[in-house]
Amino acid sequence: MIEIVSSFAPNVEKTTILERALIRKTANKAIETIKNELPEEAQTLEVMECIISEIQNVVNESRIFL
Numbered sequence: 001m002i003e004i005v006s007s008f009a010p011n012v013e014k015t016t017i018l019e020r021a022l023i024r025k026t027a028n029k030a031i032e033t034i035k036n037e038l039p040e041e042a043q044t045l046e047v048m049e050c051i052i053s054e055i056q057n058v059v060n061e062s063r064i065f066l
Helices: 020-037 045-061
Strands: 002-006 014-018
Touching: 014 020, 020 045
Parallel strands: none
Antiparallel strands: 002 014
């Protein structure tokens, strides 16, 4: 289990608990989606690392509303 504590409001704590299996399942689905968008010759570790890095940049620069 992974516990994520986050909040933008002072004195307010929001806790989300995720099982590792769910995190792994989600990661595997994301990788499959990325691979499905790439031509076979681009399905390399270097390309995947580049795309994952860009995903991190986009997440860090975006507001996520759930």
